[in-house]
Amino acid sequence: MAVIELRVPLPAGSAAAVAETLAEAGEEILMVLEDQPSGAAWLTGYFASKGEALAAWSRVAGLIPEGAAAGMPELREMPDADWKESYKAHFKPWRFGPLHWVPVWEKETYRAPAGDSVIWLDPGMAFGTGNHETTRLCCERLVDFAAAHGTGADVIDAGCGSGILALSAARLGFKRVVAFDLDPVAIEVSRENVKLNGLQGGVEFLVGDLKSGLAGRRAGLVLANIQADVLACHARELAGAVAPGGQLVLSGILAGDLDAVRRAFEPFAWSGPAQSRAMGEWRDLAFTRPA
Helix, strand or coil: CCEEEEEEEECCCCHHHHHHHHHHCCCCCCEEEECCCCCCEEEEEEECCHHHHHHHHHHHHCCCCCCCCCCCCEEEEECHHHHHHHHHCCCCCEEECCEEEEEHHHCCCCCCCCCCEEEEECCCCCCCCCCCHHHHHHHHHHHHHHHHHCCCCCEEEECCCCCHHHHHHHHHCCCCEEEEECCHHHHHHHHHHHHHCCCCCCCEEEECCCCCCCCCCCEEEEEEECCHHHHHHCHHHHHHCEEEEEEEEEEEEEHHHHHHHHHHHCCCCCCCCCECCEECCEEEEEEECCC
């Protein structure tokens, strides 16, 4: 199957501003790629048709800061093998603690140390690859929680996308993991990732929003990697889903939005101030419920 690559060259020094604009808009398909040694950067994405590519460009063109996009997009038809090779240049294995996130094309050659575990990732054209800073922040919190408290708690992955956080929890040994997303296609992708990792039965995937997905549920660890305004709007539902002694981890927060999200969640009973970590321009928040 041929794939359409959209590529817009970006002027030197504009990559960070364009990436922040895409994040604030909730854009999940178009992304910024930057070659650090040369400073060259592009806005790019992969689509099933030229119409879909141009529609995506129209969606974001008016949002990009003036002077930050150099010209009109270039569209190129790429054979299936070629666009997969293009992805391989940008998605590399990474690890935190005993858990490794590895592209599936390295399955035959990648060797994790004895006692470590691997989540195999098959990057597609949407729903995330596990390489984004917001996902990494959540993964680190997940691994740290397991190390500090064991894997006996229930886990909820709210707004699961491709299911990476939920699958990571299952791989670490958490017995009851529930994940949901508003988009039915995301749930289909998540279920395919379950099969890829041999974790059938390890995660319950549901279609739902932050109200229906959390209704009647409580867990010792609640993970929500969603844009900041949505987190703040649903603070009550997310806080209410944390069991006594449990932890709420929020990600998808740009540095400039951190204080607003923190204020939205502070009125709920927590055992102390929220912790926050930084990765690039992104921040997380971790709240703990009194036991």
